Amino acid sequence: MTACGYLWGVPAPTRLAPVAVPAVVEWCRSRRLRRPMLVGGRSLTATPHGLGIVHGLEAEGLAVWAFDRAASPSLVAVADAVAGYSFENCDCVIAIGGGVAMEVARAAALMTAQRSPYRELAAEPGAEGKPVDASGIPALLAVPATPAAALAVGAAAWIADDAGIARPIRHPALRPGEAILAADLIAAVPSAVGERSAALAALIAADAGVPDPELAGLLADAAAAADPMRAALGLAAAVEGAGGPRRRIALTAAVASGADFAATMAALAAPASWLDGVRARLGPPPGDAPPPDARMVRAARSACGPEDAADLDGVAAAAGLDGTDAPRRRGRQGRVA
Numbered sequence: 001m002t003a004c005g006y007l008w009g010v011p012a013p014t015r016l017a018p019v020a021v022p023a024v025v026e027w028c029r030s031r032r033l034r035r036p037m038l039v040g041g042r043s044l045t046a047t048p049h050g051l052g053i054v055h056g057l058e059a060e061g062l063a064v065w066a067f068d069r070a071a072s073p074s075l076v077a078v079a080d081a082v083a084g085y086s087f088e089n090c091d092c093v094i095a096i097g098g099g100v101a102m103e104v105a106r107a108a109a110l111m112t113a114q115r116s117p118y119r120e121l122a123a124e125p126g127a128e129g130k131p132v133d134a135s136g137i138p139a140l141l142a143v144p145a146t147p148a149a150a151l152a153v154g155a156a157a158w159i160a161d162d163a164g165i166a167r168p169i170r171h172p173a174l175r176p177g178e179a180i181l182a183a184d185l186i187a188a189v190p191s192a193v194g195e196r197s198a199a200l201a202a203l204i205a206a207d208a209g210v211p212d213p214e215l216a217g218l219l220a221d222a223a224a225a226a227d228p229m230r231a232a233l234g235l236a237a238a239v240e241g242a243g244g245p246r247r248r249i250a251l252t253a254a255v256a257s258g259a260d261f262a263a264t265m266a267a268l269a270a271p272a273s274w275l276d277g278v279r280a281r282l283g284p285p286p287g288d289a290p291p292p293d294a295r296m297v298r299a300a301r302s303a304c305g306p307e308d309a310a311d312l313d314g315v316a317a318a319a320g321l322d323g324t325d326a327p328r329r330r331g332r333q334g335r336v337a
Contacts, residue, residue: 008241012142012153012176014233020143020182021056024094027141027178028062035063036141037090039081039105040097044068049188053096065090070097070104074160074255075118081108085138092139095176096185098197099148106140106174107157113137119161123305124170134173142176145185146197147218150232151204153179154240158247164256166248167303170240179233186225196262198228199281202274203265205235208242212272219274245312252300253292260289267292268319294321 017023028036036057044050045068057064065088067081081104085093095105111118113136122129144150152158155175158168189197202218217231246268253259263285269275297316301309316322 008155008170009237010155010172010175010240011233011237012179014153014179014181017180017182018184020053020096020180020185021060023180023182024053024057024141024143025060025062027180028092031092031139031177033092033139034061035065035088035090036092036094037065037067037081037085037088037108038094038096039067039070039108040095040101041070042068044097047188049185053185063088067108070101072160072255073100073103073107073158073251074164075107075162077104078107078111078118078159081105082111085112090138092141094141094143095149096143096145097149098144098146099152099200102142102144102149102152103158105142106152106176107159107169109138109140110157110169110171110174117162118159118169119163119167121169123168125172127305132169132171132173134171137173140174140176142179143182143185144179144229144232145189146194147201147228147232148197148204150179150181150229151201151236151239153233153236156240158244158251160251160255161303163299164252165299165303166251166255168244168248175240181226181229181233183226186229189225191225194225194228195281196283198232199278200262200265201228201232201235202278203262203269204244204247205232205239206269206272207244207246207265208239210235210238212274215274219277243308243311245308245315248300248304248308248312249292249297249315253290253296256299257290257296258288259292259296260285263289264292268315270318292319292321297321 093109095102116130120130142153156170161167198218202215250264254261
């Protein structure tokens with residue numbers, strides 16, 4: 001229980017399904033919802049499997065609006081999704097695909113019911129800022145396809161605001177009503193993408209304070225594609241209530257300057273026996289992706305409360321960066337120069 005009086009870390013109800021479409025249709029019909037907004041990436045409308053889901057839902061009588069522009073967990077993407085939700089007169093939000101889709105869908109559901117800008121909302125109930133109006137937040141279903149997406153099935157929305165600064169918001173009303181693990185959707189994800197996503201999920205979970213032994217399910221050689229998904233879902237509740245100082249820096253760097261989110265998380269990670277294996281799974285970062293710097297640390301710090309800022313300062317110091325003053329750099333022997 002936190003100071004705000006809410007108990008975090010409550011897992012969302014989860015259902016296993018062999019095929020996504022019948023499970024989603026059942027969820028909608030049981031709640032008398034007929035106009036869902038699907039939130040996903042380009043694969044939602046640019047791949048045969050994604051189109052098959054959209055057309056399958058339409059064939060069952062649902063008036064589907066497919067938002068396929070969840071390419072970045074930014075306020076720009078959220079605003080675009082909210083506009084589509086209102087224009088199409090949707091009545092629920094379904095996040096389908098990767099981790100970015102989960103964040104954009106959750107934040108879009110949040111902002112459909114708010115009159116205050118995202119950056120003015122309280123980070124959690126009882127915190128400084130405008131209280132979240134939970135009364136109009138629509139029903140939310142999560143259909144994750146990757147381990148990082150499964151890890152994001154919780155009550156925290158990680159979004160960068162209009163200045164590109166990571167501002168996570170936690171509220172019990174943001175927890176999905178249900179999460180569906182659909183075997184056909186998970187099987188459609190290329191194995192290399194699934195492995196990279198599991199590596200990223202391990203970095204995010206470690207940043208949230210999950211002990212190394214509990215990361216084993218994400219990093220072990222999986223006998224089935226669903227194994228790391230189940231492991232990630234099991235850790236989602238723990239990640240929900242955490243601050244995540246490295247995640248703040250990495251998300252700010254990714255949205256504000258085009259840095260690679262996963263590579264930045266790996267660069268900031270604390271030493272661990274599993275870290276080399278994670279970096280190998282992630283592969284080399286894009287050649288034009290800038291490394292984390294003190295400017296990004298200071299930007300992320302500006303959105304922190306006192307406790308989060310202290311954690312972030314510790315991460316920055318370990319990385320040879322100074323989030324409170326001028327940048328520092330490491331000498332050849334790893335010392336701060």
